[in-house]
Amino acid sequence: MTASDHEYKGRIFGRNVLEATFRSFYGTDLFLGELLVAEDPERARRFLFRVVQVTYGSDSSDPNWAERTAGAYMSGDAAGTPYRLHDPEQRLYKIATCAPLGYIDAGGEFRKPKSLPAQFGRVTAPTAEDFAFLRERMGDLGIGLLRSGEDTIDLEVGIRGSTLTSHVGVFATTGMGKSNLMKVLAGQILASQGRYAVLLFDPHGEYLEGGSGTRRGLRHHPWAADRLKVYATRASGAGATSLRLALSELTVGDLQTAYEWSHAQEDAIYRLVRFFREEWITRVGEEEDVQVLAEQLGVATSTLQVIQRRAQRILDLPCVSRDPTQPSLSGRIVEELTNGYSVLVDSSGLSSMEEILVASVITRRLMEEYSTAYLDDRERFEALPPALVALEEAQRVLSKVKRSEENVFPRVAREGRKFRVGLCAVSQQPKLIDDELLSQFNTFFILGLADERDRNILRGSSKQDISDLGPEIQTLMPGESIITNVELPFAVPAQVFLYEEYLKSVRGPSPLPDRPAGAARGLVE
Amino acid sequence: MGLDDAASFVVDLLERPGSDIRVAEGQAGLSEDLVVPGHPDAFELRAIEPVDPGTVWAVDGGSCLLADGRSFQVAAYRAGRVRLRGGVTDLVESPPLSVRALSADEVQSLARDILTDLCGSPPERLPDLPRPVDALREWAEWAEVARTVREAAPGDLVLVDGSLHGGPLVPSDVPRRVHAEAQDRDVSLAGVVKASTLFWGRNAPLVTLLKRRGDREVGAVPWAARISTDPTFGRLYVGEIFVAHLAPTAPYAFRVDVARGPAPPDQVLRRLAGASGDPAFVGYPYPLARAHQVARVGGYAVADLRRSFRGALSRHGMSEDDIEVLFQDFHEVLNRS
Numbered sequence: 001m002t003a004s005d006h007e008y009k010g011r012i013f014g015r016n017v018l019e020a021t022f023r024s025f026y027g028t029d030l031f032l033g034e035l036l037v038a039e040d041p042e043r044a045r046r047f048l049f050r051v052v053q054v055t056y057g058s059d060s061s062d063p064n065w066a067e068r069t070a071g072a073y074m075s076g077d078a079a080g081t082p083y084r085l086h087d088p089e090q091r092l093y094k095i096a097t098c099a100p101l102g103y104i105d106a107g108g109e110f111r112k113p114k115s116l117p118a119q120f121g122r123v124t125a126p127t128a129e130d131f132a133f134l135r136e137r138m139g140d141l142g143i144g145l146l147r148s149g150e151d152t153i154d155l156e157v158g159i160r161g162s163t164l165t166s167h168v169g170v171f172a173t174t175g176m177g178k179s180n181l182m183k184v185l186a187g188q189i190l191a192s193q194g195r196y197a198v199l200l201f202d203p204h205g206e207y208l209e210g211g212s213g214t215r216r217g218l219r220h221h222p223w224a225a226d227r228l229k230v231y232a233t234r235a236s237g238a239g240a241t242s243l244r245l246a247l248s249e250l251t252v253g254d255l256q257t258a259y260e261w262s263h264a265q266e267d268a269i270y271r272l273v274r275f276f277r278e279e280w281i282t283r284v285g286e287e288e289d290v291q292v293l294a295e296q297l298g299v300a301t302s303t304l305q306v307i308q309r310r311a312q313r314i315l316d317l318p319c320v321s322r323d324p325t326q327p328s329l330s331g332r333i334v335e336e337l338t339n340g341y342s343v344l345v346d347s348s349g350l351s352s353m354e355e356i357l358v359a360s361v362i363t364r365r366l367m368e369e370y371s372t373a374y375l376d377d378r379e380r381f382e383a384l385p386p387a388l389v390a391l392e393e394a395q396r397v398l399s400k401v402k403r404s405e406e407n408v409f410p411r412v413a414r415e416g417r418k419f420r421v422g423l424c425a426v427s428q429q430p431k432l433i434d435d436e437l438l439s440q441f442n443t444f445f446i447l448g449l450a451d452e453r454d455r456n457i458l459r460g461s462s463k464q465d466i467s468d469l470g471p472e473i474q475t476l477m478p479g480e481s482i483i484t485n486v487e488l489p490f491a492v493p494a495q496v497f498l499y500e501e502y503l504k505s506v507r508g509p510s511p512l513p514d515r516p517a518g519a520a521r522g523l524v525e
Numbered sequence: 526m527g528l529d530d531a532a533s534f535v536v537d538l539l540e541r542p543g544s545d546i547r548v549a550e551g552q553a554g555l556s557e558d559l560v561v562p563g564h565p566d567a568f569e570l571r572a573i574e575p576v577d578p579g580t581v582w583a584v585d586g587g588s589c590l591l592a593d594g595r596s597f598q599v600a601a602y603r604a605g606r607v608r609l610r611g612g613v614t615d616l617v618e619s620p621p622l623s624v625r626a627l628s629a630d631e632v633q634s635l636a637r638d639i640l641t642d643l644c645g646s647p648p649e650r651l652p653d654l655p656r657p658v659d660a661l662r663e664w665a666e667w668a669e670v671a672r673t674v675r676e677a678a679p680g681d682l683v684l685v686d687g688s689l690h691g692g693p694l695v696p697s698d699v700p701r702r703v704h705a706e707a708q709d710r711d712v713s714l715a716g717v718v719k720a721s722t723l724f725w726g727r728n729a730p731l732v733t734l735l736k737r738r739g740d741r742e743v744g745a746v747p748w749a750a751r752i753s754t755d756p757t758f759g760r761l762y763v764g765e766i767f768v769a770h771l772a773p774t775a776p777y778a779f780r781v782d783v784a785r786g787p788a789p790p791d792q793v794l795r796r797l798a799g800a801s802g803d804p805a806f807v808g809y810p811y812p813l814a815r816a817h818q819v820a821r822v823g824g825y826a827v828a829d830l831r832r833s834f835r836g837a838l839s840r841h842g843m844s845e846d847d848i849e850v851l852f853q854d855f856h857e858v859l860n861r862s
Contacts, residue, residue, distance in 0.1 A: 060805075065805065
């Protein structure tokens, strides 16, 4: 190889339209997920591939050569005289199996892979120009750079903001970069200056403050002061408004979404509602003689005791007000979202179920606002910014067992697109999400997922074929992602921006220009 | 003789092989076997300490028969060579196959021309050539060895595939001439024999016997036993004959001939051991293994060459039927049935 050929990887030798194989030098580093180009000068095409498997090959005609040689190595090790394979570069090589992504034709158009590249065509590393066609499909919410194996190509990748309403899934096991990705995505929505809005529930306070150490949060975003509204479910300091929801706006559906109820408990709740109307939570929560009330309702005392304990807990929540003179802030939150602000609800301090209760109430209000505008005032509806509701551990509200007419989140998944409300489901366990709901998600950000069942469920619901990407997903490093989106030509590998680095590139609101020298003098005169 | 009888014969041969060593007929310029007294248990097994092999050249040949017309043959052959320098094979030469059509008369004439070149003067007598293709290959190998010795730098080691006596097809003048030039140029010369014809007593293979003894007595270390202890060898041969086990865990030992030269035989053996630690060819000098690979004529190459030859015959006006007859071999019919 000459110095100018440092990106030369090898030569194609097979195999079919759906799978390409090429031989590479023994010393060439090849990575799962690496993007490569095969040249076809005869047809002036450049085929794009993604490496999905790498193996060793040798010129030996003995199929057991490698196995025998390994044995010889081990014998030498055992004898204390390690052997050394001479000329490995001349005797060994690598074979990469690739999934064809498509090709760039002579006119520079990207086309799906329906033909073979030239046999023995040269394989090289791609240039940014090879993927230039992606630029126009990458949208305005960039989240990172195009990744090729462990390298990046200087091409920003992301999604169109308009696709937020067809729902976004962010899937990864712990430590793979979910929070960072969410901060980058929310940061881009903030930087859109009202073009889009996000309602973000932050159960650990890490989205807002950034977590520990030198991590930064949305509070540090240059547009935070202008575009971010923060609510906290507990006594908050400066910069956050204490969240207040009216007890009267909690519906049975919200409770069904937040808690697991037995049939007997559900029946008891319906009886309570019939008895006490909108005051049922207060009445059962404050009831001193549960046994008598149970007899009145015709339910078991133990059933009512469970409901009472949960009602008492709700009544004790600082963010839930029984006082009708204290208006709920859910309406204000919805109004802010419709005005293109992003809203972060710091729900740290709440239990998982209470957090869902709060999220359910606000999301339901948001859906009502958008659907009402859609049905009653199309002009206003057209002016509403697409809104995204982001919820951590989304399997809590999107699992099969949570399938219910009263659960607002499946409803958002099914109908939200029509009303411009999208759902961003963040989850470590997509396998627990109802696959019918998952199929409604048009965008997946897949980070490292160790569990094969998680990968399988995504494989079935992804808008691109990711069946070959199992090993790559399994070996993704923190911050490495695969994006599938209905507008992308293939599942795009990405290296997500590190939020702290991303912040440096964001241009915030322009400060007021300096007063021209001497401008005040005229006034004085 | 049944299987049990055959097994009994082999075991007995190895247990009680006899009392003298025999160098097979045709070696060292002899018309009969050379027989010298000796006992395998008497040879000293000396440990070898491997050293950096330095620059090592290796030559090997490959050949195949393209067509056998009984009264004539069409043969293809070549000699390849490699050079190991600084631990890396920096030179690999695998020339295209030479193709020769040979009738009995043609062979005699060709042999005289080639051997005159190799020996520097017309040979006193021509060897028997029952398989001319083998002779063409071996002559090509020795021509390549001679060229390599001329091109090698002082201190280099040139390895030959086979013994330094040349065998029945190569007149002894050929290795002697090469050896003389190697000495003049301070180049070391050695031959490694994969299938030795050194016998002991009642035709027991000496290399096998010594390998067995080495495993038993010295274990997993490189070692060598000098076989040419009898003064007869010194008078007749260009160097010393060893049986050498060139890597600790090598499953094989080989006959190794080291020509008298600028470096003592021990030093050459140490360099050979230093070049025999490739795990794919444990105990065999790696340059010779590479030379074998570059020279060999594999099955696909033979098939390609035969196809090309049939095309050439057709271009020269031979009918398809005649070509078919030329290539047909009734053994294949029998084997297929």
